[in-house]
Amino acid sequence: MHDRFHTAKSSGERAILSMALQTFLELQRRRQETYERVRELSRQIQGSERQISLVNQRVDHWVRGLGTCTESDVRLIAVLGDTLAAQEARLRNSKQELVDAEQRLVQIVGLWATSRF
Numbered sequence: 863m864h865d866r867f868h869t870a871k872s873s874g875e876r877a878i879l880s881m882a883l884q885t886f887l888e889l890q891r892r893r894q895e896t897y898e899r900v901r902e903l904s905r906q907i908q909g910s911e912r913q914i915s916l917v918n919q920r921v922d923h924w925v926r927g928l929g930t931c932t933e934s935d936v937r938l939i940a941v942l943g944d945t946l947a948a949q950e951a952r953l954r955n956s957k958q959e960l961v962d963a964e965q966r967l968v969q970i971v972g973l974w975a976t977s978r979f
Contacts, residue, residue, distance in 0.1 A: 866879060870979070871979075872979035874977070874979055875974070875977070875979040878970065878973055878974045878977065879974060881970055882967065882970045882971055882974060885963075885966055885967045885970055886967055888963065889960075889963045889964060889967055892959070892960060892963050893960060896956050896957070896959065896960045899952075899956045900953060900956055900957065903949055903952055903953045903956065904953070906949050907946065907949045907950065907953065910942055910945050910946040910949060911946065913938075914939065914942045914943070914946065917935055917938055917939050917942065918939070920935055921935065
């Protein structure tokens with residue numbers, strides 16, 4: 863695209879290629895940001911899952927009559943469940959943002975490929 867941009871004579875073609883190049887560079891930046899965000903969210907999700915597992919062990923002991931379960935344990939389970947759901951939603955949204963950016967690039971390149979200059 864870069865070479866074609868510099869050799870294009872039509873201003874319309876140059877405009878589309880310029881948009882494609884800008885979108886491509888933005889996509890590269892977003893891809894790196896998304897991978898970093900996915901790594902961080904995955905780490906947070908694992909931490910939440912570990913916390914839920916620990917609280918669930920306490921509840922399991924309580925169900926078996928081997929320990930106690932307090933209201934704060936029940937609230938903690940609810941909060942951790944909400945936290946986990948929010949983290950998973952952010953993870954899905956981050957991945958979808960990248961897919962959307964990739965689709966925009968495909969549309970721009972498709973426009974360029976099907977246009978007559």
